[in-house]
Amino acid sequence: MTTSARSASLLQSFTLLHSHRVPLLLPNAWDAASAALLQMAGAPAIATSSAALAWSLGYADGGALPRAALLHAVEGIMRVSKVPVSIDIEDGYSHEPQAVAALVADLLALGVVGVNLEDGSKPPALLVDKIGAIRASASSREVFINARTDVYLRDLAAGEEAIAMTLARLSAYRAAGADCGFIPGIDSQQVAARLAEGLDMPLNFMLLDGGSRIAGLFEAGISRFSQGPAPFLGAYAALLRASSHFLGSGREEQTEAEAKELSFARVNDLFA
Structure with a gap:
């Protein structure tokens, strides 16, 4: 099978995983080793x-990762991956739609089949333009786009206004060519049902503390579930504990408390 035929087959397989027959549980990796273990x-x-x-790679989250470092890391992940792989590219690391499309093309050349692309704090029209640029380019259009809106994650609105804003943004992203809508920052079954009813696209929720609510959320219309940075935080909390015991520093109690409180903000601050 040629590389292009294999990529097309993986893209088709990945798309079918969003078909609502069963929940798509999509674990999050960060390097080749974690990707290999997730496959295992x-x-x-x-x-x-x-x-x-x-x-x-030693960078804070939030657009700080250099493009070359991202592509090198993805190359390592793809070297060990036999299943479809989707890469979170934040806002595309650029405000220029054509530059985002070029990045997606480079990722596809490595064998990636999907990308996660977010609006963040920027106007939703910018993400519409980025999605449009990806779909307009022959070298990037064959990709599964998971369009993320940060309405809930950034507390841009609340209550009915948040639901209306989320529906409006994801409807626009869908019209531009997004395949799936990602709504981090909420796990309400009632809100999930409202969003699923109002949108003609698969929806992705992020569950940071386990999967006890997956059955109810799937019933409400959410088909894809991811974990974000939670697996990394759990793995590195274990490293922090084990290293403290190994070093015999006399800080075991303090380090145990630190490991339990290893949050997104604390780790991100290490690289700020």
Whole structure:
């Protein structure tokens, strides 16, 4: 099978995983080793966490990761991956739609089949333009786009206004060519049902503390579930504990408390 035929087959497989027959549980990797272990655990596909990948390379989350470092890391992940892989590229690391499309093209050349692209704090029209540029380019259009809106994650609105804003943004991203809508920062079954009813696209929720609510959220219309940086934080909390015991520093109690409180903000501050 040629490289292009293999990529097309993986893209088709990844798209079918969003078909609503069963929940798509999409664990988040950050390097080749974590990707290989997730495959060993039985993951049908793998996504990256932009925060975890950036931290693993010594950068803070939030657009600080150099393009070359991202592509090098993805190359390592793809070297061990046999399942479909989707890469979180934050806002595309550029405000220029054509530059974002060029980055997606480079990722596709490595064998990636999907990207996660967010609006963040920028006007939603900018993400519409980025999605449009990706779909307009022959070298980047064959990709599964998971369009993320940060309405809830950034507390841009609340209550009915937040639902209306989320529906409006994701509808625009869908019209521009997005395949799936990602709404981090909320796990309400009631809100999930409202969003699923109002949108003609698969929806992705991020669950940071386990999967006890997956059945109810899937019933409400959410088909894809990811974990973001939670696996990285858990793994490195274990490293912090084990290193403290190994070093015999006399800080075991303090380090145990620190490991329990290893949050996104604390790790991100290490690289600020």
